[in-house]
Amino acid sequence: MTTPSRGPRSGDDTYDLIDDALYALADRRSAWLGDALTAITLIASLIDQAERFLPELVTSALLNGHTWDQIAAALATSPEQAQLRYGPHSPIADTRWPYDL
Secondary structure (H helix, E strand, O other): OOOOOOOOOOOHHHHHHHHHHHHHHHHHOOOOOOOHHHHHHHHHHHHHHHHHHHHHHHHHHHHOOOOHHHHHHHHOOOHHHHHHHHOOOOOOOOOOOOOOO
């Protein structure tokens, strides 16, 4: 079982991937990236979709023996905040995918 040596980070690799995804999404939606509001909307769509992966992945990590400390490190937050956002019994848990089907 491998764990990340550090939390999330941005760099040239993530920039390139997001840039490619932005252009691909604009192409799929026939949107013009020359308009800042359009670009903001598309980036917000990518962020929203990426965040929808987290509840399922956190559940999977817990089921595979990872701790809240490890999950929090991967999310660059505290264990308390991670559990509050993604814990199955949290009153404010993120209940989007896979729960909103």
